[in-house]
Amino acid sequence: MPILMTIVVLLLSLSLLFVWMRWRRAAQADYIRSYMFPPGLLERLHKQRPDLSLKDQHLLARALRQFFLVYLKCGYKHIAMPSQVVDELWHEFILYTKNYEQFCKKAFGRYMHHTPAAVLGSNLRNNDGLRRTWWFACLEENINPRRATRLPLLFALDAKWNIADGFRYEPDCSALRANADGTVYCGGDFYGGGSDGPYDFGDTTNDGGSGSNADSGSSDSGNDSSGCSGGCSGGCSSGD
Incomplete structure (x- = not known):
C-alpha cells in the first residue's frame, strides 16, 4: 500500500x-x-532608418517580439537573427541595459546574449540557429515550414523595405532560381531536402504552434547550394 x-x-x-x-x-x-518597449527606443532606430514610418517601426517591434518568441518556444536553444533591420532594433534594445535585463528575466528566466551568426552553408547541421528560427517563426504564423507559400514577418522585412544591407528570402526555390537580381535565399533550404536529407526539429508540442492549419503549397526543393546569412544569433547563460 x-x-x-x-x-x-x-x-x-x-x-x-x-x-x-x-x-x-x-x-x-x-x-x-x-511587452511595451522602453520609450525612445523606436525613435533611436528612426535616426538610423529615417525612411521607416511610425507604422513600419511598430511592425519592426512586432518582428523582434517574434524573434524572442522563437527563442522561448525552442527551449532557449541557439537561434540566429535573419533580418538586418530587426537586428538593429535588438542592438538598440540591449543598450537599454536595465530594461533589457528585466525583460529577459521575465520572458526567459535568464539573459539572452547577442552573438555573431554564421551564414547558411552547405553543411546542414552547422546551421541549426538559422534553421531553428525559420521553423518556429513559421509555426508562430501557422505556416508550414516545409512548404511555405509566404514568409514569416521576421524573414520578410528586409526585402519589404528594400534594406540596402539586408537579407532577402523567397519561400519558393523556383522563384529563387529565376531571380538574378541580387542575392535571394530560399526558404526550402532551411528545413533541408538536400543530400543530407530533410531537416526536421521534430516534436513541436512545446511551442504552442501547430502544423495542422499551416500554409501548404508546391513542395520546395532544397538542393540549391546558395546559403542564407543572418545578422546575429541568440544564446543564453543562466549565470548572467
Whole structure:
C-alpha cells in the first residue's frame, strides 16, 4: 500500500509540474507579445532608418517580439537573427541595459546574449540557429515550414523595405532560381531536402504552434547550394 501511495503521489507531482510548466511557458509568451518597449527606443532606430514610418517601426517591434518568441518556444536553444533591420532594433534594445535585463528575466528566466551568426552553408547541421528560427517563426504564423507559400514577418522585412544591407528570402526555390537580381535565399533550404536529407526539429508540442492549419503549397526543393546569412544569433547563460 505505501508503494502504491508513493507511485500515486509521484504521478500527481509530475502532472502538476507539467501543468505548471505549460502555464509558465504560456505566461511568458503572453508577456513577450504584449511587452511595451522602453520609450525612445523606436525613435533611436528612426535616426538610423529615417525612411521607416511610425507604422513600419511598430511592425519592426512586432518582428523582434517574434524573434524572442522563437527563442522561448525552442527551449532557449541557439537561434540566429535573419533580418538586418530587426537586428538593429535588438542592438538598440540591449543598450537599454536595465530594461533589457528585466525583460529577459521575465520572458526567459535568464539573459539572452547577442552573438555573431554564421551564414547558411552547405553543411546542414552547422546551421541549426538559422534553421531553428525559420521553423518556429513559421509555426508562430501557422505556416508550414516545409512548404511555405509566404514568409514569416521576421524573414520578410528586409526585402519589404528594400534594406540596402539586408537579407532577402523567397519561400519558393523556383522563384529563387529565376531571380538574378541580387542575392535571394530560399526558404526550402532551411528545413533541408538536400543530400543530407530533410531537416526536421521534430516534436513541436512545446511551442504552442501547430502544423495542422499551416500554409501548404508546391513542395520546395532544397538542393540549391546558395546559403542564407543572418545578422546575429541568440544564446543564453543562466549565470548572467
